Amino acid sequence: MIELIQRRRGLIAGIIAIILFGMWASTQYEPRVLASILLSGLTLGALYFLVTSGLSLIFGLMDVLNFAHGTLFMIGAYIGFTLYANPRLLLNTLPFGLALVAGWILARWLPANSLPSGHRRPLWVAAVLVGLFAIWNFELAPLATTALSSGGRVPTEQAQAPTPIFIARALGLAVAGVIAGAAFLAGREHTRRPERRDLIVPIILLALALLIAPLRLTLEEWLLSLDSNTRFLLALLIGAGGGAALGGLMEWSLIRPLYSRPIYQVLVTLGLVFVGTELVKGVWGPGGYFMELPAWFSQRGPNCPSPNLIAWLQDNCASIDVLGRPFPSYRIFIIALGILMFVGIAVLLRYTRLGMIIRAGVQDGEMVQALGINVRRVFTLVFALGAGLAALGGVAAAPFLGISPGLGQEFQLQAFIAVVIGGMGSFTGAAIGSLLVGLARAFGDQIVLTGIQLPWMSEAMTFSPSIARASTVLIMALVLLLRPAGLFGKKE
């Protein structure tokens, strides 16, 4: 018994601290205030979790500290918002990306041995020139700025290039992709011979690109005519998918060559924060946007706030009554999304082969490789998964926090703190850490708002607003004193 207490002293101390804090909080606040603080904390915790889960998986499996994870969160928010409010921007750029990738893949059918490595550099230059020529004079600004002035609801045809020119650009980029792919393959031995069925992917991509081109206007109108709920779900899906694609691309192109040089990796991800932020400013402008809530979470009327969750399902009020205090229903949705993702990832890790490979790879990636598993491919997949989760968080946060180029930084910092509290590389730790950080922020905000009433003082003690932010760092310091590897971290 004593031995058990000694072994679990961190856990026991934690539970005692939580109980004491709970007792103190319940004397300090009325139940309904306490309930709404807790729910706010859970909301923040759920958002942090979407960032930390990916961060922690990526660190655990490949030892990469991804400083750009918050940037992916922010870009996810922009992509989702763009689909929601101004799909024109996506519809007019997506075909280019698809064509480029299709061309890249098609390069594998070139006779590989005819390309010695000496051709590599001129081929890269040619690819860049052809690519630049293809998008020469392409105007991105009008596509993006219309969203700012009109919410993207007026389909102005003059913002879009005529279809033949557009298709010519896409084909030009496909050619650039082929040349770049050839440059990539030049002089490489041991590339697998492509089979006929490998043709399916590039052909689908190219077909999609060529199909979207003439249908851009129709698709845009169709998307904007959808009700806000459907568009919102699509925004979540496309935002997460776009983030995942960016994450996969990032791992494959920038992180992978640097696995033997971890310091450079950190620098690359740090640099990507600036590049990503500036790119977003370049495309969407430095100002922020506000994403409207979909209809599910924005009804107002005589029977609002909804008395409970069941009633909300019918009246879709903007807020739900929690012990006599209205609480925004959208935040409940964020909590639900966080729980759903937690369960989803837990199931993935526990019951699928990919999850098994991840758990094994966290411990010994080399041995996984020696068993005949292409760990590099799993790395890319997990990076994409983590980036997709962060981007999903970004879209979910958009209607609640607003969208701006600085959105990612704050989340990045808090997510790092949460990961450290939970223990680097531990999935459960990431969840608990996020929850703690979220609750600390919520309680911190409340304390700043009302101060703390101590029995021996006549007036409430007040704090500066920075205490809310400092509280999470304080918790981190405490946890690290008790358990240097974090709550669920394993000692190496």
Place this chain on the structure above:
Amino acid sequence: MNEVLLEVDTIHTFIGQFHILEGVSLKVRAGSITALLGRNGAGKTTTLRSIMGLNPPRSGSIRLGGEAINGRPAYEIAYLGVGYVPEHRAIFRDLTVEENLRLAERKRGDLARRSDFIMSLFPDLKRFYRHPGGKLSGGQQQMLAIARALVPDNRLLLIDEPSEGLAPIIVEQIVAALRQMATETTILLVEQNFALAAQLADEYYILDDGRSVQHGRMADLTRDHATIDKYLGAG
């Protein structure tokens, strides 16, 4: 004599800036057990890792069944039928015994097909099938590490120090298992315990300071005390 399954030809391997293997050559015949002997630091483990593709050699060639495999990534080499049982076992501690074995499947059904054979060699694994690998004893972990290499159809097994740190009774069990395995596959074995290696192996190679210096039939080496003293210390 059987045909040569693995042929390593003057490989040079670096770890970081250190030149670890300075010309190792060896041949392993199909269906035999070949022992790789030598002092600590002679390059035995690095040789296995070079073959496996974990420390690819900078020069020289490695052929498996006539096909060059040097320079290929480890997972492809594994797919060609090479199983690796590393030093210190390297089982996955957080995964159950079952998951450890399932991870080694290269195609669906490998484990189901081989399960009976594996469990007959190592009955302990059946008993702890759903326990995490980290909860097993050292000997059981070694058994699991070997069993993992038996799940797919491997042509060649690279086994590094299977007896290290284990009680004699466990070592006996593992020796019996290796004998049994040698009837259906080929083994390249690194073993510090000379008596044990002598008992198992058909042929031997001695490494000294990153070079292969001598080889021959194991039966001849056991009588050659001069060589044993010179390269294997107080063997």
